[in-house]
Amino acid sequence: MTAEAKAVAAAATTPATTPASPPLTERQEARRRRILHASAQLASRGGFDAVQMREVAESSSVALGTLYRYFPSKVHLLVATMQDQLQHMHTTLRKRPPAGDEPAARVAETLMRAFRALQREPHLADAMVRALTFADRSVSPEVDTVSRLTTAIILDAMGLDAPPTAEQLSAVRVIEHTWHSALITWLSGRASIAQVKIDIETVCRLIDLTAPEKA
């Protein structure tokens, strides 16, 4: 039973990343969409706590059991919501690529743009980021997808000519770490927006440091 539920959830990753799993019928796709929409909506109101499974079920006109078949836990649901939002953001960002000369500057600019987007919906950001870092092993595949998406966004912003070196990938990993953790400190009120900006700019310096020419 859990296996079946997992199959549905797995099938449901994202348009861009959809693996083979049982294709969803239209009504199922619609249900899934309604659920994600309700989730994002409730999250926008009151953050992580405001996303209550019973409410999500009701808002999306789906039985509680069905909700759990699609998303085996609240964290799964919110991580999927994040996948969804990231997809949007990636598309949006691609439209106007960052303008800086240096890769470091472009990455910093991109992340700050993303950060400003999050600031517009801080509660939603709270729900998604908290879920992401709270996720345990059972959510690893989904969290990994989010991570790959984020990596893609950063690599995009770097605008490399050649494929990234191992060193550069390490730098990107560290940037991602900093990004998540800085968001957390901001969301929990322990760091200001300015502070997050500084942290992002600081970590982006690693990009110069790992550029292939070895300064």
Added chain:
Amino acid sequence: MTAEAKAVAAAATTPATTPASPPLTERQEARRRRILHASAQLASRGGFDAVQMREVAESSSVALGTLYRYFPSKVHLLVATMQDQLQHMHTTLRKRPPAGDEPAARVAETLMRAFRALQREPHLADAMVRALTFADRSVSPEVDTVSRLTTAIILDAMGLDAPPTAEQLSAVRVIEHTWHSALITWLSGRASIAQVKIDIETVCRLIDLTAPEKA
């Protein structure tokens, strides 16, 4: 009522950091210690989920209501547990300071030593780190204490002659971000120990970059 509870919890930060708040009697100090011990013990068994408030209460021979007076939530309790463990670690680390020549190497060595300690009790690490990153605004003061402790450990490892510059403090912040987030990825099985090591070493390069001489 919540106010009183907070007072107790606040009073309870740590020996080294204890503020003014109502001093605890001996029996209260003993209770607090029993609670923290039970918490760490249960956490060591099965991580975050294994720390169940009723069990903590029973293990430490305290009524549930009392437990909540000392620690107003499970997250508060686990963050306090982390404070406690960090204190130990700080003391331990001070005994044998890192041997590297460069500050960056010393910090990396120190963090890897801490990491190895965490590996010995991965479940405990799980409980503490998950609580830390899941903590919301109501736990900010306590989380901040943990953060200050961590900063102190890193600055210690750097072994600076002069007080740190603003730039260096930024680097330390980023290192902390990376440290927490890398731990999370390791704990949730999405990164290997080797990967964490690389991430730590990578981010520590920022220290050279922010050394006062401006290479």
Added chain:
DNA sequence: ATCAAGTCTGAAACTTGTTCTACATTATCC
């Protein structure tokens, strides 16, 4: 069209964090 398998629904039950209440114990202060 029909049968079987799989899916969805509605509602109850269960778990664990958190709160509340009524009463007992301890501490403080005169």
Added chain:
DNA sequence: GGATAATGTAGAACAAGTTTCAGACTTGAT
């Protein structure tokens, strides 16, 4: 030493995530 406020205890009650189940609805294959 006794009044009184603060603290502690036991246990019920409540809230929200999760599980379970019987029955109704879809779907796909024959």
